[in-house]
Amino acid sequence: MSWSDVLSVFLRAAFLSVNGSTTLALLEQDLVSRLRVLSRADFALGVAVGAASPGPLGYGCIAIGFLADGWRGAVVAVLTSWLPAFLVLPLRAGYDRLASRPWMRGLNWGVAAAGAGLLGALVTNLARHSLTGWKEGLLAAGVLTLLARGVPPAAVIATAALAGALWLR
Amino acid sequence: MLFGLSRAVPGMNLLALTVLLGHRTHGLPGALLALTAMSAPSFASIVALCMLLRGQDPAPIVRGIIRALGPTAAALMLHAGWQSCAGVFRRQSRRARGLWLLVSGATATLAVAAPFHPAWLILLGASAGIFFSSRGWLGNRE
Incomplete structure (x- = not known):
């Protein structure tokens, strides 16, 4: 990947997302579906590694950056993810006035709804690629059940990894 | 705040x-x-x-772990998506919920089926949101 590709992909994912999950959904669209520099298996590995590590779920972008472009990708991923956060500083002064404007509420609503759609596309793509048999389906159902019961994601991923090591090798 | x-x-x-x-x-x-x-x-x-x-x-054990991470990632993202949408969804009026499903469903379909860049899909969603809001269709749940 060229510098401009790396920068544009991660800047877009950072500035067009509404939370960590949509950052990952945007990265999947760019790196897996459009540029094809990352396989779906590697993307899934990145998401799971990010979720198993400390910090926000969206930090899976560091793993995805590393898997797509080595150290440069990882460093660009983390630094670009910081940039939109600094928008809160100038926004503080006019936040109350701006947040009450109908068009602003509409904009936030629309971006969040589209983000949810992109997340739906990401889940569809990941499931289509990875649910290749009944064992994988059972594993996904087990993971969902544990998450819904409030088990911490790191513990769920460790359990899934153990199941994979014993059952799917 | x-x-x-x-x-x-x-x-x-x-x-x-x-x-x-x-x-x-x-x-x-x-x-x-x-x-x-x-x-x-x-x-x-x-x-x-x-x-x-x-x-x-990779060794067979590592291959097994990597194979398990695909379904795990799909389940994780489904759960994260549900968590981030459920609260927003509950707070909305019935009409706003229907519009939310329409916009997110259309975005998901276009993202999976057609070669649209996600930036255009986000822009489309934002425009739809501004339009719906200007018509007063996004009021909170009474």
Whole structure:
């Protein structure tokens, strides 16, 4: 990947997302579906590694950056993810006035709804690629059940990894 | 107010909250230091795990782990999506919920089936939101 590709992909994912999950959904669209520099298996590995590590779920972008472009990708991923956060500083002064404007509420609503759609596309793509048999389906159902019961994601991923090591090798 | 503000900017909400808290205590250096301190453990553990799991010829046990991570990632993202949407969805009126399903469903279909760049899909969603809001269709649940 060229510098401009790396920068544009991660800047877009950072500035067009509404939370960590949509950052990952945007990265999947760019790196897996459009540029094809990352396989779906590697993307899934990145998401799971990010979720198993400390910090926000969206930090899976560091793993995805590393898997797509080595150290440069990882460093660009983390630094670009910081940039939109600094928008809160100038926004503080006019936040109350701006947040009450109908068009602003509409904009936030629309971006969040589209983000949810992109997340739906990401889940569809990941499931289509990875649910290749009944064992994988059972594993996904087990993971969902544990998450819904409030088990911490790191513990769920460790359990899934153990199941994979014993059952799917 | 800090939490609401952190949700108003793009990207990860936790990072915006970290910037606000760091800036409140020590200005811009405080914000940078807070982000660095929060991110360093993540960065180190993520890169180490990636190097460990992504070998050229992984052992069968590692292959099994990698195979398990696909379904796990799909389930994780489904759960994260549900968590982030459920609250927003519940607070909306019936009409706004229907419109939400329409916009997110259309976005998902276009993203899966057609070669649209996601930036256009986000822009489309934002335009739809502004339009619906101008018609008064996005009122909160009474």
